[in-house]
Amino acid sequence: MSEARLFVLQRLSALVMAPMVLLHLGVILYATRAGLSAEAILARTGSTPLWPVFYTLFVLAVAVHVPIGLRNVLREWTSLGRAGVNAIAIGFGAISLLLGLRAVWAVSGWAS
Amino acid sequence: MADSNETLTVRLWRGDATEGDYHTFTVPRRENQTVLDVVTEIQRRHAPDLAYRFACRVGVCGSCAMMVNDTPRWTCRTHVSKVAGDGTLTVGPLRNMPVIRDLVADMTEFFDKWQKAGGRFQGSRTRAEPMAEVDTTSKARRHADASIECINCGVCYAACDVVGWDKDYLGPAALTRAWTLLNDTRHADQRGTLDRAMDQGGCGSCHTQGNCMRACPVGISPTGAIAGIKRMSLLDFLGMRGR
Incomplete structure (x- = not known):
């Protein structure tokens, strides 16, 4: 993929993430300040498909956005070759995607 | 006004591509003295083998750029009184380029990168055709106008x-x-230039620090130009790039 495409993907994923990060932070603040128990939180996140859908989108955006940025940082600050940097970025993206989706699955309540 | 008895202590880089260090010279302070005047005086009176570049002496050619007190400047347009308040001056070759000798930096890579960034104009008309009309009030032309005064002095490159x-x-x-x-409607290879400017080492590598913009002697904003190319690339991807 060309650098220009990666740049565009990073910007577009940032565009998606920006409001989601705010909402995500709001949810965290609300959940911890309101003193909700783990069960109460899980009951809420599993009560509607909106939360799993929201967080699936969030995870997808992160899995696109973060590896591209990580790749830029590694390329600039390390002597790893282009192939090495790409491999690390793709690997990191894949792990983020898997762990993220696994977490979404866990809080969705669909498994139980 | 500088007293004729006053002197200026100048630390000047002497050396070549492999080694060198700063040598100290003492020169008289003079009225309306520029840094280039000081370098010339040192070459004439103290170090005849000193290598440095200049041509026009009036801020047109851009060949006398050097590091003055660690800041890249046109030495011909830099008054000593502005930069040597404490009576000392440090002059060296432009940063980020290999040294050839003394104050002369090798600008080969700087110019090669022009080509790499797609900086070669490619026309589409022959001389038999009428001249292209450029709408001087268009947005594209205004963008081009804002950047077209660059004379390749290398100051921004050294500042970055x-x-x-x-x-x-x-x-x-x-x-x-x-x-x-990219803002020149006559340029035929828009695609090639945009692709090269956005390729590895292109606009995506800029950290938007703005040193180039601050250092530019003619007041161009490369930071703005780079932001413009990024914006154009995004719109191009979305199929919304207007011409």
Whole structure:
């Protein structure tokens, strides 16, 4: 993929993430300040498909956005070759995607 | 006004590509003295073998750029009174370029990167055809106007920290050149220039620190040009790039 495409993907994923990060932070603040128990939180996140859908989108955006940025940082600050940097970025993206989706699955309540 | 008895202590880089250090010279302070005057005086009276570049002495050619007190400047347009308040001056070759000798930096890579960034104009008309009409009030032309006064002095390139640590980075001047071409309706290879300016080492590598913009002697904003190319690339991807 060309650098220009990666740049565009990073910007577009940032565009998606920006409001989601705010909402995500709001949810965290609300959940911890309101003193909700783990069960109460899980009951809420599993009560509607909106939360799993929201967080699936969030995870997808992160899995696109973060590896591209990580790749830029590694390329600039390390002597790893282009192939090495790409491999690390793709690997990191894949792990983020898997762990993220696994977490979404866990809080969705669909498994139980 | 400077007293004729006053002197100026100048630390001047002497050396070549492999080694060198700063040598100290003492020169008289004079009225309306520029840094280039000081360098010339040192060459005439103290170090006849001193290598340095200049041509026009009036801020047109851009060949006398050097590091003055660690800041890249046109030495011909820098008054000593502005930069040597404490009576000392440090002059060295432009940063981020290999040294040839003394104050002369090798600008080969700087110019090569112009080509790498797609800075070569490509016309589409023959001389038999009428001249292209450029709408001077158009947005594209205004963007081009804002950057077209670049004379390749290399000051922005020396001011840029990213150039210093990322050898692939094309630098502010080359990308500013690309931006003028992308806003030139006569330029036929728009695609090639946009692709090259956005390729590895292109606009994506810029950290938007703005050193280039602050250092530019003619007041161009390469930072703005790079932001413009990024914006154009995004709109191009979305199929919304207007001409």
